Amino acid sequence: MSPREVYVYKxxxxxxxxxxxxLILFLALTGFEIHGSFSxxxxxxAVRYHRxxxxxxxxxxxxxxxxxxxxxxxxxxxxxxxxxxxQAEYYLVGVFRGAPHPTRKxxxxxxNPLQKLVYxxxxxxxxxxxxxxxxxxxxxxxxxxxxxxxxxxxGLETIAVVHTAGAFLLVAFLIAHVYLITTGTTLTSNLRAMxxxxxxxxxxxxxxxxxxxxxxxxxxxxxxxxx
Amino acid sequence: MRKIxxxxxxxxxxxxxxxxxxxxxxxxxxxxxxxxxxxxxxRAAPADHAKxxxxxxPFTAPQEVTMACLSCHTERGHEVxxxxxxxxxxxxxxxxxxxxxxxxxxxxxxxxxxVAGNLTGCDKCHAGFGYVDQAFDFTNASNIDxxxxxxxxxxxxxxxGGVPAPAVNLNLVAQKVGRPQRSNCGTCHFFGGGxxxxxxxDLEQAMFEPSxxxxxxxxxxxxxxxxxxxxxxxxxxxxxxxxxxSSMNRDRSTCEQCHGNAPHPDALLNEHTVxxxxxxxxxxxxARANATKMTWDWSTAGRLRDGKPxxxxxxxxxxxxxxxxxxFTWATNVTPEYIWFNGTATHYLLGDQVDxxxxxxxxxxxxxxxxxxxxxxxxxxxxAVQPYDPGTKLVYQPKLVGTVAGDGAYWKQFDWNEAARxxxxxxxxxxxxxxxFVPTEMTWPVNHQVAPKAQSLQCNxxxxxxxxxxxxxxxxxxxxxxxxxxxxxxxALALWAVxxxxxxxxxxxxxxxxxxxxx
Numbered sequence: 001m002s003p004r005e006v007y008v009y010k011x012x013x014x015x016x017x018x019x020x021x022x023l024i025l026f027l028a029l030t031g032f033e034i035h036g037s038f039s040x041x042x043x044x045x046a047v048r049y050h051r052x053x054x055x056x057x058x059x060x061x062x063x064x065x066x067x068x069x070x071x072x073x074x075x076x077x078x079x080x081x082x083x084x085x086x087q088a089e090y091y092l093v094g095v096f097r098g099a100p101h102p103t104r105k106x107x108x109x110x111x112n113p114l115q116k117l118v119y120x121x122x123x124x125x126x127x128x129x130x131x132x133x134x135x136x137x138x139x140x141x142x143x144x145x146x147x148x149x150x151x152x153x154x155g156l157e158t159i160a161v162v163h164t165a166g167a168f169l170l171v172a173f174l175i176a177h178v179y180l181i182t183t184g185t186t187l188t189s190n191l192r193a194m195x196x197x198x199x200x201x202x203x204x205x206x207x208x209x210x211x212x213x214x215x216x217x218x219x220x221x222x223x224x225x226x227x
Numbered sequence: 228m229r230k231i232x233x234x235x236x237x238x239x240x241x242x243x244x245x246x247x248x249x250x251x252x253x254x255x256x257x258x259x260x261x262x263x264x265x266x267x268x269x270r271a272a273p274a275d276h277a278k279x280x281x282x283x284x285p286f287t288a289p290q291e292v293t294m295a296c297l298s299c300h301t302e303r304g305h306e307v308x309x310x311x312x313x314x315x316x317x318x319x320x321x322x323x324x325x326x327x328x329x330x331x332x333x334x335x336x337x338x339x340x341x342v343a344g345n346l347t348g349c350d351k352c353h354a355g356f357g358y359v360d361q362a363f364d365f366t367n368a369s370n371i372d373x374x375x376x377x378x379x380x381x382x383x384x385x386x387x388g389g390v391p392a393p394a395v396n397l398n399l400v401a402q403k404v405g406r407p408q409r410s411n412c413g414t415c416h417f418f419g420g421g422x423x424x425x426x427x428x429d430l431e432q433a434m435f436e437p438s439x440x441x442x443x444x445x446x447x448x449x450x451x452x453x454x455x456x457x458x459x460x461x462x463x464x465x466x467x468x469x470x471x472x473s474s475m476n477r478d479r480s481t482c483e484q485c486h487g488n489a490p491h492p493d494a495l496l497n498e499h500t501v502x503x504x505x506x507x508x509x510x511x512x513x514a515r516a517n518a519t520k521m522t523w524d525w526s527t528a529g530r531l532r533d534g535k536p537x538x539x540x541x542x543x544x545x546x547x548x549x550x551x552x553x554x555f556t557w558a559t560n561v562t563p564e565y566i567w568f569n570g571t572a573t574h575y576l577l578g579d580q581v582d583x584x585x586x587x588x589x590x591x592x593x594x595x596x597x598x599x600x601x602x603x604x605x606x607x608x609x610x611a612v613q614p615y616d617p618g619t620k621l622v623y624q625p626k627l628v629g630t631v632a633g634d635g636a637y638w639k640q641f642d643w644n645e646a647a648r649x650x651x652x653x654x655x656x657x658x659x660x661x662x663x664f665v666p667t668e669m670t671w672p673v674n675h676q677v678a679p680k681a682q683s684l685q686c687n688x689x690x691x692x693x694x695x696x697x698x699x700x701x702x703x704x705x706x707x708x709x710x711x712x713x714x715x716x717x718x719a720l721a722l723w724a725v726x727x728x729x730x731x732x733x734x735x736x737x738x739x740x741x742x743x744x745x746x
Contacts, residue, residue: 011229011232012231012232015232034690034706034707035706035707035710036690036691036692036706036707036708036710039687042686042687043685043686043687043690043691043707044685044686044687047495047686091732095736095739096735096736096739097739097743098739098740098743155596155703155704156703156704156706157704157709157711160704160706160709161711161714164710164711164714164715164718165714165717165718167718168714168717168718168719168721168722169721171722172721172722172725175722175725175726175729176725176728176729179729179732179733182733183736
């Protein structure tokens with residue numbers, strides 16, 4: 001089974017991924033400026049653009065959710081215990097010894113068990129927390145007076161603190177994510193796949209294999225298996 | 228798939244452009260444009276008083292002018308006699324103290340302290356003739372001074388004893404009466420406390436003909452508003468009051484009476500108006516033309532040179548020391564202090580015992596974040612050291628202005644004990660015979676000298692961790708100023724941990740790969 005170019009990431013998927021990446025990066029930059037961590041655009045512009053980017057991101061999330069539901073891609077994030085331990089051990093030990101990836105990547109199962117777990121938490125916990133607190137921040141109103149209506153909350157503190165905590169988690173994820181994409185077949189193979197959509201995969205087995213893969217065809221590929 | 232994405236992108240672009248171009252057309256008049264046009268209209272006087280026969284007969288006493296006025300304006304006398312300009316007091320409710328009759332007549336301040344016993348020095352600014360002592364008849368309408376406020380000739384002047392200066396031509400002035408001008412109001416309100424801009428900090432002689440930079444509303448080269456355009460006076464009851472003597476949230480003159488609650492095109496800025504007063508952002512500094520008095524130390528008063536009182540001045544001509552008053556400091560272009568204010572206040576009232584260990588608040592402005600009526604306002608805080616009786620623990624009313632030799636007036640005799648005894652006798656309160664000084668503070672809301680839009684505060688002057696204008700304002704989470712230190716510490720720790728992990732893991736990978744290659 002020699003590796004072959006497989007179309008893994010669809011057009012919308014890549015569009016969604018990169019737009020979301022840029023938006024989150026921009027939101028982190030403007031958000032932490034609003035938080036007072038540094039000065040970049042100036043508070044006024046930071047607030048203005050942070051709000052615009054937030055709305056764009058939410059529209060994108062709606063489209064992405066629709067795409068995931070209609071294409072059944074949401075199943076990619078269903079968590080599994082299979083190979084979870086092996087995957088953790090790979091990152092802690094195997095990767096330094098040139099051991100093969102314990103999980104085989106296929107079109108129907110693009111994510112390893114650790115990714116499934118982390119991405120699911122991102123989608124069900126961190127992003128909802130940041131989005132919901134962000135929406136509250138956006139529509140936040142003091143007890144309605146002077147003809148201004150909307151949500152009545154007694155203070156920004158809880159909203160702001162939760163939003164900030166979520167932002168820290170997102171940035172932490174971003175750092176780890178950017179690093180971990182270098183652990184593919186080659187340093188840039190994952191990056192290339194997310195840009196072009198194509199990646200060299202070994203086969204098209206639907207489910208992750210729980211038993212070690214068959215012996216590789218050549219020693220060269222044994223040291224650089226698909227992840 | 229690519230085509231669909233392209234179509235989607237183009238469609239959303241088109242929507243954005245369409246929404247943007249339909250938003251607000253530059254040709255629509257904004258509320259501000261309408262206001263400007265309204266106030267640019269010149270008002271024609273409804274009557275030419277020079278044509279009135281009754282004003283042409285020669286006046287020998289100012290009271291005759293008043294009676295002439297009242298012969299046509301028959302009910303106006305009652306209105307004036309019901310006003311604070313006449314009574315120098317009114318019924319006020321003070322939170323925590325109840326209803327009292329208070330006003331300039333009996334409330335102390337930390338400038339020249341109070342009027343009791345000193346009326347001959349203060350009556351120049353009473354809207355009547357001859358309020359020189361407590362015997363003044365507040366029910367006699369002929370003693371109303373109509374001209375002080377309504378002279379449009381610019382020649383009317385008052386002198387000691389609360390009467391027109393001898394040089395004033397009463398006929399000329401009476402024939403040229405009209406709506407009060409800045410010159411009428413400013414004659415008293417710009418010089419409170421015994422000199423230009425001593426008290427308010429935002430009301431001073433530069434406001435007679437201010438530049439647009441100093442005051443966008445009253446600028447003589449701009450909108451040229453008069454005081455009474457905002458401080459309307461239906462039935463001679465002025466809107467607007469100063470919290471040095473007032474206590475209640477009523478009859479206020481506000482920015483909103485013209486500008487409304489949502490004056491900005493930006494909704495986010497309008498949201499601020501719920502908790503932040505217009506003045507906070509739009510008066511970035513007060514005393515922007517001439518200096519205002521910031522501190523007054525009465526304890527150094529009484530030094531004489533060759534047995535005579537003297538004065539010292541700074542380079543700008545401000546009095547820094549006067550034998551009769553003590554030591555002053557002045558400042559220009561002052562950054563206000565900021566407080567929550569709900570429109571109610573209380574005052575030090577004669578007879579209140581004080582704790583001399585900390586500054587005595589001569590007035591206290593109420594409000595906090597949770598109060599739906601409270602907003603953040605800019606204030607001038609005037610700090611003083613003023614006479615105090617440690618025996619009775621009272622801030623006392625000294626007699627300062629003398630009329631006859633040996634009447635105990637401090638400004639003649641420089642004896643605090645005499646001044647205290649005589650002053651408190653008028654106030655009807657005891658003096659223990661022990662004399663001292665106490666630090667005091669007085670809070671003056673800053674409402675005038677609204678700056679051009681370009682000079683108003685920028686977001687980051689409050690929303691910043693360092694040197695925030697609102698550093699002292701508590702009870703509110705201010706993005707950019709505030710943070711939760713635990714969340715920030717944990718967050719920073721997480722980022723450092725992940726970053727360090729990435730670096731260590733990456734280095735280990737690089738080293739192990741190289742080792743395997745060379746092996």
